[in-house]
Amino acid sequence: MPDNIRAAAINDIEGIYLLIRQLSRHDFTKEEFNECYSYNLERGRILVYERDGITCGCIVFIIHYHMHFSHKTMEIVNLVVDENVRGCGIGKELLAYVEKISIDAGCVRVEVDSSKQREAAHRFYYREGFTCSHYKLTKDMI
Numbered sequence: 830m831p832d833n834i835r836a837a838a839i840n841d842i843e844g845i846y847l848l849i850r851q852l853s854r855h856d857f858t859k860e861e862f863n864e865c866y867s868y869n870l871e872r873g874r875i876l877v878y879e880r881d882g883i884t885c886g887c888i889v890f891i892i893h894y895h896m897h898f899s900h901k902t903m904e905i906v907n908l909v910v911d912e913n914v915r916g917c918g919i920g921k922e923l924l925a926y927v928e929k930i931s932i933d934a935g936c937v938r939v940e941v942d943s944s945k946q947r948e949a950a951h952r953f954y955y956r957e958g959f960t961c962s963h964y965k966l967t968k969d970m971i
Contacts, residue, residue: 833919834926837875837887842866844884845877848909854944876926878910878919886910888923892934903931905941924957 837845846862869875869889878886889907894900905927910919931939942965943950 831922831926833878833880834876834923835879836873837870837877839867839870841875841877841884841887845875845887848884848887848911849907851912852907852909874906876923878923880914880919884911885914886919886923888927890927890930892931892936898938900937901935902938902940903927903934903936905939908941920953921957 842863845866846859849862866875872891874889874891876888877884878888887907887909888905890903890905893902893904895902905924908920908923910917910923928939939959940963941954941959943954
């Protein structure tokens, strides 16, 4: 594992909460976030990028084994770099590391969803070799 990247721990919750708040347009309580964080932490799905003891970025992922594809795929659920240090290569390092994890896990594809308005994020993913191949349709249930 690269020196600046490590598995998240319970004491990273505040730093990751602040990062996710930079990303999310959704309103959620700290208690709701804590429950979600614990769920993902227990499953080993969160990595943090730390520089000088400060959480500068995080990536959350899951591996799927879709029946319609019959191969494993990794989905990047969140990739967030603190807005104060974007453009310094942190996102690129996090992405490269989970791509290695995906290969080691036998995945044949890495996928990411990105909201339509996140044009800078789209440019990042295109630079990193991603293509736009799917529509993601959503339906709010509450």
